[in-house]
Amino acid sequence: MSSKTMKTCLALSGAIVACLISIAASAVETSLSGFGTLGYAKSNQPYNFERFINNNGTVARDSVAGVQADIKFSDSVGATVQGKFAPSLKSDSAWDATLSWAFLSWRPTNDSLIRLGKQRVPLYLYSESQDVGVTHDFARLPSEMYSISPSTDYVGASLSKTWNPSLGELTLDGYAGNIATDWRIYQRDNVPLPPPAQPGASFKHISVDSGGLVLTLLRDEDKYRAGIHKQTTAINPSSPGYYSLFSAAQLGLGGGAAGAAYMQQAPVTSVDSVVFTLGTEIHLPQDFRLIAEYGRRKITNAVTGIDTNGGYLALLKDIGAWTPYASYALIKSKSEVLRLYQAMNGNANGLTDLTGGGVPAVTAAVNALNASQRVLADGLLPYDQYTIALGTSYRLTPKQKFKFEWARTHIGVASSFVDAPSFGNVSNQNIDVLSFSYNFVF
Amino acid sequence: MKTTIKVISLTVSLLFAQAHAGEMVVIGNSNVPKMDAMTVQKVYTGKVISVSGINVTPVGVKPGTSTRNRFLQDFLKQDEEKYTAYWTVRRYIGKGAPPSELASDADVINYVQSTPGAVGYIDEAELKPGMNVIARRHSGEPQSALDRVEDTIAYMQFTPCVVGYIDIAELTGMNMVASK
Numbered sequence: 001m002s003s004k005t006m007k008t009c010l011a012l013s014g015a016i017v018a019c020l021i022s023i024a025a026s027a028v029e030t031s032l033s034g035f036g037t038l039g040y041a042k043s044n045q046p047y048n049f050e051r052f053i054n055n056n057g058t059v060a061r062d063s064v065a066g067v068q069a070d071i072k073f074s075d076s077v078g079a080t081v082q083g084k085f086a087p088s089l090k091s092d093s094a095w096d097a098t099l100s101w102a103f104l105s106w107r108p109t110n111d112s113l114i115r116l117g118k119q120r121v122p123l124y125l126y127s128e129s130q131d132v133g134v135t136h137d138f139a140r141l142p143s144e145m146y147s148i149s150p151s152t153d154y155v156g157a158s159l160s161k162t163w164n165p166s167l168g169e170l171t172l173d174g175y176a177g178n179i180a181t182d183w184r185i186y187q188r189d190n191v192p193l194p195p196p197a198q199p200g201a202s203f204k205h206i207s208v209d210s211g212g213l214v215l216t217l218l219r220d221e222d223k224y225r226a227g228i229h230k231q232t233t234a235i236n237p238s239s240p241g242y243y244s245l246f247s248a249a250q251l252g253l254g255g256g257a258a259g260a261a262y263m264q265q266a267p268v269t270s271v272d273s274v275v276f277t278l279g280t281e282i283h284l285p286q287d288f289r290l291i292a293e294y295g296r297r298k299i300t301n302a303v304t305g306i307d308t309n310g311g312y313l314a315l316l317k318d319i320g321a322w323t324p325y326a327s328y329a330l331i332k333s334k335s336e337v338l339r340l341y342q343a344m345n346g347n348a349n350g351l352t353d354l355t356g357g358g359v360p361a362v363t364a365a366v367n368a369l370n371a372s373q374r375v376l377a378d379g380l381l382p383y384d385q386y387t388i389a390l391g392t393s394y395r396l397t398p399k400q401k402f403k404f405e406w407a408r409t410h411i412g413v414a415s416s417f418v419d420a421p422s423f424g425n426v427s428n429q430n431i432d433v434l435s436f437s438y439n440f441v442f
Numbered sequence: 443m444k445t446t447i448k449v450i451s452l453t454v455s456l457l458f459a460q461a462h463a464g465e466m467v468v469i470g471n472s473n474v475p476k477m478d479a480m481t482v483q484k485v486y487t488g489k490v491i492s493v494s495g496i497n498v499t500p501v502g503v504k505p506g507t508s509t510r511n512r513f514l515q516d517f518l519k520q521d522e523e524k525y526t527a528y529w530t531v532r533r534y535i536g537k538g539a540p541p542s543e544l545a546s547d548a549d550v551i552n553y554v555q556s557t558p559g560a561v562g563y564i565d566e567a568e569l570k571p572g573m574n575v576i577a578r579r580h581s582g583e584p585q586s587a588l589d590r591v592e593d594t595i596a597y598m599q600f601t602p603c604v605v606g607y608i609d610i611a612e613l614t615g616m617n618m619v620a621s622k
Contacts, residue, residue, distance in 0.1 A: 031539035070539040075497035075559065080536050101536060110490045119536060128535035135531045162489075169489075398526035441530055 029072040036065040037133040039437035041140075048419040049409070049431050050143060051092060051184070051201075060087045062140060062437050064131050066100065076107045079117075084131060090182045090203050100131065100153065113160040120152050122173050122214045124293055125225060125279040127152045133439030137393040139405030140435060142312040142329035143417060144387060148275060148295040150233060154179045154210055168219030176211035183235075187378050188420045191371040196237050201419070207234040212275075222282045229275040239271075240264030240379055241302040243340065248351055251369065256362035259351040261369040262344050262376055272300045273307075287318040305333040305341065305382035305416065312387075324392040331383045338384055338413045344377035345414070345425065374423075377414075384412035391435075401439045408432050465566040466509075466516045468577040469551070471558050474498060477577045482517050485561060487528065488538050500541040500561045501553055509547055513563040516579045 039062025041053045052060040066084040073079070081102045088096040103117030120128045124146060129135040156177015163170045182203040190199035212229030242265040248257040279293040294311035312329035332338075350373060353366040391405030409431045411418060420426040468482050475494045477485070484490035485500050492498065503510045505522050514520050520528070529540035544550050550562035551573070561576065569575065 029542075033533060033539070035534065068533070070533065072539075075491050075499060078538065082536075103536070105536070107491055110484075110492055113537070115536070122535075129531055132530070132534040135527075135534055395523075398523045399530070441534075 028074070031070045031072075032067065033070070033442065034065070034067040035132045035134065035439075035441045037062055037131075037437050037439045039063050039133075039139075039435065041433055041435040043434075044432045045429075047421055047426065049433065050417050051419075052087070053433055060095075062133075062435065063087075066131060068101075077105070079104050086131075089184075092184075092201050111162040111164075113158075115158045115160075116156075118153060118155045119158060119175075119177075121149070121154060121175060121210065121212070121229070122216070122225075123149055123152050123212075123227065123229065123275075123277060124295070125223065125281060125291070132441060133403065133437060134399060134401050134441045137316055137323040137325060137401075137403070138314070138327070139389075139391045139393075139403040139437060140407075142293075142327065142387065142389075144310045144329035144331035144385070145293045145295055145312050147331075147417075148277075148297045148308065148310055149210075149229070149231065150183055150206060150208055151179045151181045153181075154208070168217050171216045171218075173214040173216070174212070178207060178209050180205070180207045182206065185379065185381075186416070186419050187375055188424065189371065189374050189422050191375065193368060193372060193375060197372070197375050199422070204239075205236055207236075208232070209234075214277075220283070223280065225277070225279040227275075227277040229277070231273045231275065233271045233273070235269055235271065238267035238269045239302075240266075240376065241268030241271075241304075242266045243303060243344070243376065245343075251351075251365070253351070253362055253365060256355045256359050257351050257353055257366050259349075260347075261350045262347060262373060263369075264376065268302050271302050271304065271306075274298045274300065289316040289318070290314070291316065303337060303340065303380075305337050305380045307334050307337060308332060308383050310383075321395040322392055323395070325390075327389045327391075328386065329389070330386040332385075332412075333381075333383045337380060338382055341377050341380050341382040341414060344373050344380070347373040381416045382414045383416055385415040385417065386410050386412075399441045403435070403437045403439065405435045406432070407435070466513050466563055466579055467566050467569060467575050468517070468561060468563050468579075469554050469569075470498070470561045470574045470576040471554055471556075472574050473558055474561055474574060474576055479517055479577060479579050482561075482577045486518060486541060488532060488540075497559050498561050499557065499559050501544055501550055502541050502563060503547065503550060504543045504545065509563065509565055512565075517563070517577075 038059065040057060040059050041061045042057035043049055043053045043055055046055055048054050050061055052058040064084060064086040066082055068080065068082040071079040071081070082100040083097060084100045085095060085097045088094040090096070099118065101119055103115045103119045105113060105115045107113050122128055126136050126141055127146065130141055130146065130152070154175070154177035156175060158173060158175035160171060160173045183206045185202050185204055187197065187199050187202070191197070208231055210229060210231040212227055214225060214227035217224040243262050244265045245260050245262050247260045251261060276296040277293070280291070282290045284290055291314045292312065297306060297308050299307040308331055310331035312327055314325055314327035316323050316325040348370055351366045351369050353363050355362050357363050387407050387409040389405055389407035391403065394402040396402060411426050411429050411431065414425070414427055418426045468477070473496055475496060477493055481490060481493060485493070485498055502513065505526070511522065514522060514525050518525065533539055544553060547564045547568050550564055551568065554560040554562040555573070566578070
């Protein structure tokens with residue numbers, strides 16, 4: 001990160017904090033708090049995993065700092081503003097100060113809560129507090145589960161209603177809103193293709209309309225959650241939605257070429273999805289805890305690797321201040337999408353120039369179409385990986401935690417969490433990651 | 443009018459003699475109604491903001507004090523660690539901040555007496571005439587008012603040194619100590 005970027009980010013952070021203090025000074029009752037994680041992760045591979053992790057080590061993957069103001073205008077009306085400083089969602093080389101939350105809340109009764117503004121979807125068990133490392137024991141919340149939605153934030157409205165049957169505390173959350181954010185795409189090969197092809201990491205602007213219902217049951221200390229979410233993601237520029245294999249003749253190459261190449265059949269300017277989530281945290285005898293989550297992201301109008309099943313299972317044990325754990329996480333695109341990925345990825349020489357270079361237009365077309373096969377494969381956004389992790393948290397004080405984790409991620413066919421090398425493949429490989437972090441709130 | 447029988451265990455009387463020491467009391471501003479222990483718990487965990495139509499504002503003392511530790515244990519059945527962890531999660535899922543922490547029991551008393559809707563906890567030894575005691579609790583006291591007669595009977599039969607009252611029609615093989 002350049003010093004100019006750092007100065008800009010610090011200035012923005014200072015502005016956010018000053019704004020919070022200004023609000024605090026004039027509000028009825030304000031509580032200021034903050035959180036942070038200083039994390040370091042290193043893998044055994046030279047390529048980037050989850051944007052930043054490689055064998056050089058990085059603090060970018062897990063580090064974050066934030067401040068929050070809880071403002072109480074009256075017993076039933078308040079506001080919450082949270083600012084965060086973390087690696088940018090628009091660039092791999094920048095850190096941004098952003099507004100995580102800014103919402104008004106109103107509790108008309110003890111059992112109901114209405115919120116308006118920028119807030120977070122209760123998508124997963126820990127999604128609302130996922131930036132605050134102290135609130136859970138994992139060194140890193142499993143990406144196989146916590147990446148299902150392009151964003152857990154939205155600007156809109158939510159309504160929460162709680163009942164207290166004999167079963168426990170039952171809460172129904174409903175929400176609707178929109179978020180404009182950026183989706184990172186990684187193209188492996190540096191090939192001379194026109195835009196939107198772009199080698200390396202690029203950030204596609206998306207706008208997500210989302211709405212859903214989440215039902216949560218708290219029974220003693222156990223938690224059970226189920227949710228259904230509808231999302232429409234507008235993409236600019238458009239993305240391929242469907243693909244077909246075209247012969248050289250169908251591609252207009254006549255007798256000058258042989259073979260076939262994949263091309264997008266119909267671009268889409270929006271992707272419709274329905275996300276189902278299940279989660280539970282259960283306290284077992286002998287201070288064991290079982291945490292499990294499952295997410296099904298079903299895409300209804302495009303062929304894409306983000307149509308996935310994902311989830312994890314973790315077993316933790318509370319031993320005084322220590323909480324060791326073991327977890328298994330998995331994410332997998334639909335089988336037909338993985339087969340399509342393999343077919344495209346393996347079709348880099350699908351067309352053969354029969355002119356021997358004698359017809360430049362045919363040669364150029366063949367070269368471009370062949371080069372585009374792996375680019376199209378990258379655009380499918382495939383996911384096929386599982387992670388086994390062993391780790392522990394150590395609670396230094398109620399407001400400070402150290403965490404350590406060793407994890408092995410096995411990549412099957414491919415994974416969009418991996419920035420595979422140019423003209424290379426990361427398939428059927430293991431990525432080992434060691435992670436350390438210090439987490440605090442104040 | 444139904445005849446109500448008050449069932450009193452002999453050993454409870456011994457407990458009363460000892461229980462007066464270290465009793466925690468919850469006081470409220472003059473406009474705050476009485477509450478049971480379960481409601482106090484919900485007030486201090488942010489799950490209740492209004493009791494009988496009165497908006498309540500809970501306050502406490504700073505962590506590490508014996509008053510706070512005893513309150514957390516007696517009313518919330520938690521220690522400081524769990525309570526702090528609970529409010530950390532609740533704050534960072536956007537559901538509010540923990541009750542304000544004042545420097546001393548005297549500050550709690552002053553705040554509660556001068557602020558409509560305020561609720562605070564103190565040691566019974568700090569009580570002064572005219573204070574509105576809205577809940578009190580000592581070790582062994584039931585966590586909350588039980589909703590059903592069957593629950594009351596079951597609780598008394600399986601929990602030593604318990605006081606409860608039921609209708610004579612519900613009496614079956616129990617230790618009746620007093621009646622009216």
